Amino acid sequence: MSQEFETVDLSGAIPSQQTEGSIAQSSSGVAFNNDLRSHSSPKKRFGLITQLVIKYSGGKISNENEANVVLLVAVVVIFILAIFIATHSGSTSAVVSDAELKADQLRMSHPVNLPK
Numbered sequence: 001m002s003q004e005f006e007t008v009d010l011s012g013a014i015p016s017q018q019t020e021g022s023i024a025q026s027s028s029g030v031a032f033n034n035d036l037r038s039h040s041s042p043k044k045r046f047g048l049i050t051q052l053v054i055k056y057s058g059g060k061i062s063n064e065n066e067a068n069v070v071l072l073v074a075v076v077v078i079f080i081l082a083i084f085i086a087t088h089s090g091s092t093s094a095v096v097s098d099a100e101l102k103a104d105q106l107r108m109s110h111p112v113n114l115p116k
Contacts, residue, residue: 046064046067050068054067
């Protein structure tokens with residue numbers, strides 16, 4: 001059960017490296033930018049707040065994912081507290097008594113005419 005493989009010449013598939021920052025053109029007419037400075041490997045950096053959470057967690061949070069979960073939970077708690085405070089601020093009594101309602105209706109039905 002012997003298989004034979006065909007040999008393919010790929011020597012012209014990759015353009016030759018020229019000087020840094022030059023543009024090489026392949027045989028098909030496609031231009032390649034050989035600027036090595038733009039292809040540096042990206043360094044993994046965390047956001048500032050994520051770094052602070054990891055730094056000040058006392059070793060309890062060891063990576064970016066855990067810090068992001070902590071930040072997400074903190075945002076949700078703050079959002080719920082803001083809604084709670086917004087809905088419960090203002091008047092101390094949410095129930096209007098019948099006497100207050102009748103007084104308001106009386107004031108609206110008999111407006112006071114002020115002199116001009």
